[in-house]
Amino acid sequence: MIRGLRPLLRGSTYSGALFAYCGALASLPLLPFAALPAVAWPSASSEVRFALTVLVWSVLIGVVGLARTTRLVLIACARRMLGVSLPDPVGVRPRAGSPGDGTVPSVASGADRLRTPLWLLAHVLLGWAGAQLSILLLVAGLLLPGGWAGAEAGVSVNGWSLRAESGWQSWAAALGCLLLAAVLCLAVTYTLRWLAPRLLGPSPAERLGLAAERERVLAERNRLAHELHDSIGHTLTAATIQAAVAGEMLCADPAAARAALRGIEESTRAALEDLDYVLGMLREEKAGAAPARTLADLPELLDRLRHAGAVVEPELSGDLAQVRGTLSRAAYRILQEGLTNALRHGAGGPIRVKVATAPDSLELGVVNRTGAGRGMSPGAFPTSGHGLPGLLERVRLLHGEIEAGPDGPEHWRLAVRLPIRLPA
Structure with a gap:
């Protein structure tokens, strides 16, 4: 009662x-x-x-x-x-980081x-x-x-x-x-x-709109996470090795130590540009233009690795100018991740980098010796475990093929093949 x-x-x-x-x-x-x-x-x-x-x-x-x-x-x-x-009802409202007028059309x-x-x-x-x-x-x-x-x-x-x-x-x-x-x-x-x-x-149509918006936001966050992982992770790895090299060469070879310090400066400056862009997106501010790292920036990336003390053997063939836009940016990030892993987990020795273009495909490759290099243990470079899954997702979105694994008893090989003309 x-x-x-x-x-x-x-x-x-x-x-x-x-x-x-x-x-x-x-x-x-x-x-x-x-x-x-x-x-x-x-x-x-x-x-x-x-x-x-x-x-x-x-x-x-x-x-x-x-x-x-x-x-x-x-x-x-x-x-x-x-x-x-x-x-809130689904309608015309701001979309963070979208081009144009930055709105989502109403689905009602x-x-x-x-x-x-x-x-x-x-x-x-x-x-x-x-x-x-x-x-x-x-x-x-x-x-x-x-x-x-x-x-x-x-x-x-x-x-x-x-x-x-x-x-x-x-x-x-x-x-x-x-x-x-x-x-x-x-x-x-x-x-x-x-x-x-x-x-x-929300109506069924509005629920679909909300689900699509949530999917878009998650995809954008995932993309930003990839950007942070690729740029910041590579920079910290290279900077750590360069700092170790500078410490070892400070007395014996001051010129080499200065070169290593310049490499740290250049790589951290590039990472700060990426970080500013990503933070602007996360704060829903009108961020500046995204840092467009493409295959044209590959020589600079290889120079930073050389400043870190790595021996890089590039093998470039074909016309890289025909690789443009999203494909060129994705290729740069794939090579950056592969080279970062070679620095983290390699055992020294030369790192072979391959970039070959054909009329219908782009081939990328990174081969390095396995094991702990430079007297450092593998634990000196803690990883999140997202590098290889991130590469797999990038390649899948571009309808490409990827192979990653041992190449003989002493080497690790990353091989990626991307179509230049994506299927409709």
């Missing part, structure tokens, strides 16, 4: 009913405009003019519900006063847009019905006790009357009216809570 009365004792029950009653009051300014057709038709019967007024009033309420601002206000109020969880269809007018009509209808019945029950609860307005006090509405004799019967009837008023508030609130997710929440 007490558990069944708990909803009647919650403030959210009455705030929801107040939300409905406020919706009814908000519709009053439209009533004079709705009465204009009935005023212009004086020969019609009172029933016809009443029905016409109600019809025009409903149409005007529905038209107000078509406005996007109305939907936003209703969603905010429903969250606050009904306590329901409703996401014409049928979906009618849900807000339906909600508004139900809101107003429940508000008016609930308000009138609640006022009637409250008045009855105040007037029925005989001690307030005499022994014959009662309530009469359209021929229906409720009277109670003085004494406990009148107090019981008054308590019943007040209880019914509370139950009515509960019914109005629960009805609105049931309708809100169905009419103000």
Whole structure:
């Protein structure tokens, strides 16, 4: 019994009913405009003019519900006063880091847009019905006790009357009216809570739009993670080795030590450009142009490795100028990751780098000796384990082929083949 009365004792029950009653009051300014057709038709019967007024009033309420601002206000109020969880409507809103005007087009269809007018009509209808019945029950609860307005006090509405004799019967009837008023508030609130997710929440088409937006955001984050892993990971690896080389050569060969320090400066400057771009994207600021590292920057990358003390043997063939755009940038990152792994896990010796272009394909390769080099243990370069999976994903997105594994007893080989003309 007490558990069944708990909803009647919650403030959210009455705030929801107040939300409905406020919706009814908000519709009053439209009533004079709705009465204009009935005023212009004086020969019609009172029933016809009443029905016409109600019809025009409903149409005007529905038209107000078509406005996007109305939907936003209703969603905010429903969250606050009904306590329901409703996401923001899918529509034109900023897209972080997107080109052009940076917006996501609305995916709501014409049928979906009618849900807000339906909600508004139900809101107003429940508000008016609930308000009138609640006022009637409250008045009855105040007037029925005989001690307030005499022994014959009662309530009469359209021929229906409720009277109670003085004494406990009148107090019981008054308590019943007040209880019914509370139950009515509960019914109005629960009805609105049931309708809100169905009419103000996302439609199936909007859910698809939200899912697509979440997928786009995750893909963008994944791309930024790749950028950070490739650029910052390579820079830190190279800088660590260059610092070790500079420390060893500081007294024996100051020129080599200075060269290693210059290599650290150049590589960290390039990494800072990448980092500034990625941080701008994460902060949803208007970031500058993305650092476009392409195969044209490969000589600079190889020079940084030489400054780190590595012996690099490049084998370049074909016309690299025909590799452009996304393919050239991806090829640079693949080689950067392969060379970083060669520095981290290689055992010294030359690192062979292959870049060969053909009319329909681009071949990339990195071969290095395996084992811990330069007297450092493999643990000197902790890794996240995302390098090879990241390479696999890059190559898969470009419809290419990749091989990574031992090449004989002492070498590790990375071989990638990318089509220059991607399939449609």
